[in-house]
Amino acid sequence: MTATTRRERRGTIAGLILLLLAWEAAGQGGWVAGGALPAPSQIALRAWLDRGDYPAHILGTLRTATAGFVVGSLLAFVLGVAYTRWPRLQRAMSGVDVTIFAMPAIAIVPILIIALPGDAPRVVLSALSVYYPAMVAVVLGLRQADPRLLDLVRVHGGGAVAALRWVRLRGGLPTLLSGLRVAAPAAVLGSLLAEFGSGSSAGLGTYLIGSLGRADPARLWGIGLAATALSALAYLAVGLVAARFAGDTVPASTPVGTAAGQAAGEVRGWVARSMPLLAFLLPFALWEAGTWALRLTDVSEIVFRDPAGVLAHLIWDEGAARNRGDIAAALAQTLPFALAGVALGLAVAFALAIVSLLWPPLGATLLPLSLVTQSMPLVALTPLVVLIFGRDTGGILAITVSVTFFPAFVTIAQGLALVPPGLRDLISAWGGGRGIWLRRVAIPWATPYLCAALRLAAPRALLGVMIAEWLATGTGLGNLLNEARGRMDYGTIWSVAVVSVSVAVALHTAAASLERRVLRRFAFAS
Amino acid sequence: MGARDIRIDAVERRFARAGQAPLLALDRVSLDLPAGSFTALIGPSGCGKSTLLRLIAGLDAPDGGAVMVGGAAPRVLQREGRLGIAFQDAALLPWRTVTGNVRLPLDVTGHRDRESLARIADLVALVGLAGFEQALPAQLSGGMRQRVAIARALVTEPDVLLLDEPFGALDQILRRTMNAELQRIWMRRATTTLLVTHGIDEALFLADRVVVMHGPPGRIATIVDVPFARPRPLTLFADPAFRALEDEVAAALYGRVPGSAA
Numbered sequence: 178m179t180a181t182t183r184r185e186r187r188g189t190i191a192g193l194i195l196l197l198l199a200w201e202a203a204g205q206g207g208w209v210a211g212g213a214l215p216a217p218s219q220i221a222l223r224a225w226l227d228r229g230d231y232p233a234h235i236l237g238t239l240r241t242a243t244a245g246f247v248v249g250s251l252l253a254f255v256l257g258v259a260y261t262r263w264p265r266l267q268r269a270m271s272g273v274d275v276t277i278f279a280m281p282a283i284a285i286v287p288i289l290i291i292a293l294p295g296d297a298p299r300v301v302l303s304a305l306s307v308y309y310p311a312m313v314a315v316v317l318g319l320r321q322a323d324p325r326l327l328d329l330v331r332v333h334g335g336g337a338v339a340a341l342r343w344v345r346l347r348g349g350l351p352t353l354l355s356g357l358r359v360a361a362p363a364a365v366l367g368s369l370l371a372e373f374g375s376g377s378s379a380g381l382g383t384y385l386i387g388s389l390g391r392a393d394p395a396r397l398w399g400i401g402l403a404a405t406a407l408s409a410l411a412y413l414a415v416g417l418v419a420a421r422f423a424g425d426t427v428p429a430s431t432p433v434g435t436a437a438g439q440a441a442g443e444v445r446g447w448v449a450r451s452m453p454l455l456a457f458l459l460p461f462a463l464w465e466a467g468t469w470a471l472r473l474t475d476v477s478e479i480v481f482r483d484p485a486g487v488l489a490h491l492i493w494d495e496g497a498a499r500n501r502g503d504i505a506a507a508l509a510q511t512l513p514f515a516l517a518g519v520a521l522g523l524a525v526a527f528a529l530a531i532v533s534l535l536w537p538p539l540g541a542t543l544l545p546l547s548l549v550t551q552s553m554p555l556v557a558l559t560p561l562v563v564l565i566f567g568r569d570t571g572g573i574l575a576i577t578v579s580v581t582f583f584p585a586f587v588t589i590a591q592g593l594a595l596v597p598p599g600l601r602d603l604i605s606a607w608g609g610g611r612g613i614w615l616r617r618v619a620i621p622w623a624t625p626y627l628c629a630a631l632r633l634a635a636p637r638a639l640l641g642v643m644i645a646e647w648l649a650t651g652t653g654l655g656n657l658l659n660e661a662r663g664r665m666d667y668g669t670i671w672s673v674a675v676v677s678v679s680v681a682v683a684l685h686t687a688a689a690s691l692e693r694r695v696l697r698r699f700a701f702a703s
Numbered sequence: 704m705g706a707r708d709i710r711i712d713a714v715e716r717r718f719a720r721a722g723q724a725p726l727l728a729l730d731r732v733s734l735d736l737p738a739g740s741f742t743a744l745i746g747p748s749g750c751g752k753s754t755l756l757r758l759i760a761g762l763d764a765p766d767g768g769a770v771m772v773g774g775a776a777p778r779v780l781q782r783e784g785r786l787g788i789a790f791q792d793a794a795l796l797p798w799r800t801v802t803g804n805v806r807l808p809l810d811v812t813g814h815r816d817r818e819s820l821a822r823i824a825d826l827v828a829l830v831g832l833a834g835f836e837q838a839l840p841a842q843l844s845g846g847m848r849q850r851v852a853i854a855r856a857l858v859t860e861p862d863v864l865l866l867d868e869p870f871g872a873l874d875q876i877l878r879r880t881m882n883a884e885l886q887r888i889w890m891r892r893a894t895t896t897l898l899v900t901h902g903i904d905e906a907l908f909l910a911d912r913v914v915v916m917h918g919p920p921g922r923i924a925t926i927v928d929v930p931f932a933r934p935r936p937l938t939l940f941a942d943p944a945f946r947a948l949e950d951e952v953a954a955a956l957y958g959r960v961p962g963s964a965a
């Protein structure tokens with residue numbers, strides 16, 4: 178057991194060193210995309226020359242990401258506890274939660290920058306990015322308490338508060354911490370994204386955007402790697418705390434069966450029937466309430482749109498037809514890429530996860546690599562991918578595939594790792610070969626995990642496409658948003674945000690309902 | 704307040720089943736447990752023993768009939784913190800030591816007076832875990848964990864003690880030892896006790912009365928009175944009168960006529 182893991186680890190390290198050497202050679206030779214891929218040594222040299230710039234930018238990102246992480250985790254904790262206590266509240270809030278999870282963060286960046294002063298947009302976006310994974314982990318951790326221990330508390334006259342205090346909180350801590358660990362890199366990404374178009378503040382996102390025009394690949398790589406290191410450190414730091422409380426066994430991605438943190442407990446009658454409607458309306462109600470709250474501040478009213486305002490922009494305002502046309506055209510550019518990227522990324526992930534079952538060295542190299550890329554901030558990745566694959570179709574597709582492939586591979590590979598080894602022997606004992614085993618066990622087993630990966634990947638793909646469009650290609654929703662920001666066209670800013678968030682929520686909802694059906698089909702659900 | 708009586712009056716409990724008629728887990732079960740008595744409940748798996756125990760504990764509510772403890776609803780007993788319970792597997796808090804786990808009921812009820820806290824050490828010693836006070840559950844064997852659960856059930860000096868197959872996971876030798884210890888503990892302080900068990904010998908060794916259940920639908924088949932005087936020695940297991948009673952309970956359980964060939 179230990180011998181094989183040691184050998185595996187040695188294989189992984191050897192693979193990574195090989196990769197690094199190949200990279201150095203490719204960079205020195207200028208083999209990739211006419212020198213768009215600099216050698217590691219060239220990146221290091223550039224970073225050394227830029228060493229005066231880095232501290233302020235790193236500190237700026239670190240400060241706002243940390244603040245966002247704390248705010249987001251606190252919010253997740255409070256709501257997670259409330260959801261555990263009142264499952265109906267979770268149902269009512271499910272629309273808000275899914276919106277926060279699925280929305281392409283970049284879509285609301287201009288709005289946050291309009292509405293909030295100073296560093297607040299960065300803190301808020303990073304808090305929003307942290308909230309959902311952290312909340313799901315809190316609810317999961319608190320709900321998984323041993324039912325007999327809960328009985329024991331009740332038998333001694335303890336209510337919900339006593340159960341929380343003596344059993345649920347401490348018992349859920351490992352799950353909660355592993356959720357926070359996954360959320361930590363998201364905090365960094367949120368902070369970086371909110372620097373888009375904010376201008377002055379110091380941060381790696383600002384530095385990246387400011388360096389885009391200089392066409393210096395080594396600098397872009399340096400910033401990308403610094404951002405990656407930052408979020409990897411955040412992941413490790415929270416992981417260190419988590420390890421102290423053991424139970425360090427929860428997979429780094431959202432496991433199967435926790436589709437969107439489904440609320441437990443049955444609700445019957447008219448309350449149940451009106452729940453979906455309430456869940457649907459609540460995000461709009463909060464939006465409306467938010468605009469009312471902003472009217473009380475001294476921010477100019479012309480920059481805001483409430484739901485009616487967005488409808489006006491798209492339906493009955495003067496020029497509404499043109500507005501609609503712009504957005505529809507942009508959506509027609511963005512959506513195909515997002516969907517193609519998801520399909521391609523998932524297909525490759527599914528195939529490779531199955532292949533690495535038959536040929537373990539592949540998995541031993543790919544899995545750690547995939548885990549590392551999970552903490553890579555998308556923003557930092559995008560310019561690099563575009564540099565290599567070009568500003569057109571290839572670049573965007575490469576981004577969506579990389580954005581969806583790695584997390585999907587992790588989800589599916591970790592799911593397949595749970596196949597009982599005895600099953601394989603059993604099939605052999607019955608005289609079945611690899612083919613039978615693949616068809617009867619591995620593929621059916623991996624299917625629910627594929628669906629979970631789809632649900633997680635679909636919104637991410639949209640975000641990836643929009644970032645690429647904003648930064649590089651000058652097409653689609655991302656570009657429309659960036660342009661509208663430049664023109665101070667508030668109607669379009671709000672409409673693009675609403676449309677892209679709605680599309681992401683629709684994709685997520687479709688994936689989640691497919692997942693539920695598959696889970697039921699494979700009897701994973703209770 | 705001392706031990707309380709338990710009155711179970713024509714209790715029914717149904718469980719909904721997807722695509723089938725509801726399962727009748729308890730079918731008009733009536734049973735009186737006098738204050739300070741020791742009753743054993745025995746029956747095949749799925750006959751509703753745990754369901755009945757959960758109703759008495761106030762963890763579940765009947766669909767028909769009533770359960771009264773000391774003339775009041777079980778919830779009253781809960782609220783007063785006068786109930787002790789142990790399940791088939793120990794269900795300990797993995798992050799608390801032996802002492803901490805035994806202390807849990809005191810934390811929940813808030814009865815953390817000096818006298819109650821002092822009882823923890825006594826109980827830990829009583830169940831034979833002296834020297835293991837600071838051990839975590841993961842460091843204990845299954846039998847030791849189960850003894851922690853017994854100590855925990857007793858720490859509030861409950862008026863009613865409910866034990867659901869507490870020795871089910873133990874080996875025969877340890878089981879006998881635990882039977883003797885439970886008798887000793889029980890005799891120190893009269894507590895109305897209900898013990899669910901699969902062991903006929905264990906039931907006869909400990910109880911005043913053995914209630915045999917059949918089901919589903921769960922109902923009481925026979926009640927066998929146990930005449931032996933206390934304290935009962937471990938040699939009782941070999942006593943011919945004891946053996947005869949064992950056959951009688953077995954017959955009620957398996958539907959065989961006493962004395963007939965197997």
Ligand SMILES: Nc1ncnc2c1ncn2[C@@H]1O[C@H](COP(=O)(O)OP(=O)(O)O)[C@@H](O)[C@H]1O
Pocket residue numbers: 718719726728746747748749750751752753754755919
């Ligand atoms: N919460 C529940 N939901 C549905 N069915 C239950 C539930 N609890 C018990 N049952 C059913 O009621 C019957 C009696 O269960 P139980 O009281 O646990 O039996 P015993 O403890 O005698 O083995 C069983 O058929 C069991 O499946």
Ligand SMILES: [Mg+2]
Pocket residue numbers: 752753754867
């Ligand atoms: Mg039972």
